[in-house]
Amino acid sequence: MAKQYDVLFRLLLIGDSGVGKTCLLCRFTDNEFHSSHISTIGVDFKMKTIEVDGIKVRIQIWDTAGQERYQTITKQYYRRAQGIFLVYDISSERSYQHIMKWVSDVDEVGDAASPPVGGGERVPQREGEARARLNASRNPCLPQPWGTRLMRSRNGRWGESKGSSWLRSMAWTFMKQVPAPTSTLKR
Numbered sequence: 001m002a003k004q005y006d007v008l009f010r011l012l013l014i015g016d017s018g019v020g021k022t023c024l025l026c027r028f029t030d031n032e033f034h035s036s037h038i039s040t041i042g043v044d045f046k047m048k049t050i051e052v053d054g055i056k057v058r059i060q061i062w063d064t065a066g067q068e069r070y071q072t073i074t075k076q077y078y079r080r081a082q083g084i085f086l087v088y089d090i091s092s093e094r095s096y097q098h099i100m101k102w103v104s105d106v107d108e109v110g111d112a113a114s115p116p117v118g119g120g121e122r123v124p125q126r127e128g129e130a131r132a133r134l135n136a137s138r139n140p141c142l143p144q145p146w147g148t149r150l151m152r153s154r155n156g157r158w159g160e161s162k163g164s165s166w167l168r169s170m171a172w173t174f175m176k177q178v179p180a181p182t183s184t185l186k187r
């Protein structure tokens with residue numbers, strides 16, 4: 001049977017419990033939103049295949065539990081990921097400040113970029129979105145928020161633009177050993 005994709009990317013979502021990681025993933029893969037919060041237990045994953053410049057890219061996204069008690073399990077997935085999304089709730093300064101902690105967890109197993117730094121408590125949605133854009137523009141290591149585009153590697157475009165205005169959560173990814181898509185293409 002013909003291979004259903006040319007290149008596979010393994011990506012990971014991390015961040016505090018309740019910031020919207022599972023929702024972000026459901027919106028991306030199934031275009032669905034669930035208002036209930038059922039905490040992820042350990043890890044879960046979803047896949048989606050998209051076509052970029054004629055290349056079939058299969059994206060396998062691992063959704064991790066934000067709760068502390070699962071971290072021994074979830075950390076085991078960091079090393080195998082080619083990209084990691086740091087997710088926070090733009091209406092919660094606390095979840096944003098915790099991004100530092102998530103980055104240092106990732107640092108323990110590989111490369112990481114410096115996250116933006118903040119202060120304060122509850123942040124109004126518009127301000128949170130504006131800050132997210134500003135932080136992304138200030139730090140070239142952190143690509144644009146999810147609402148603008150999914151991912152962009154240093155070697156060129158291979159992600160998909162996916163605007164979701166309803167999203168409070170913003171995600172960034174920083175690249176770790178991302179291969180140029182062409183190097184892994186089926187010939």
Ligand SMILES: Nc1nc2c(ncn2[C@@H]2O[C@H](COP(=O)(O)OP(=O)(O)OP(=O)(O)O)[C@@H](O)[C@H]2O)c(=O)[nH]1
Pocket residue numbers: 015016017018019020021022023024034035036037038039040041064065066067166167168169
């Ligand atoms: N209003 C609003 N609510 C959201 C949004 N994203 C997620 N939520 C809500 O936030 C809650 C938590 O969402 P989840 O996606 O389950 O959070 P999570 O980060 O996966 O949580 P853990 O699995 O515990 O780590 C749910 O009640 C969602 O409905 C959003 O963009 N807007």
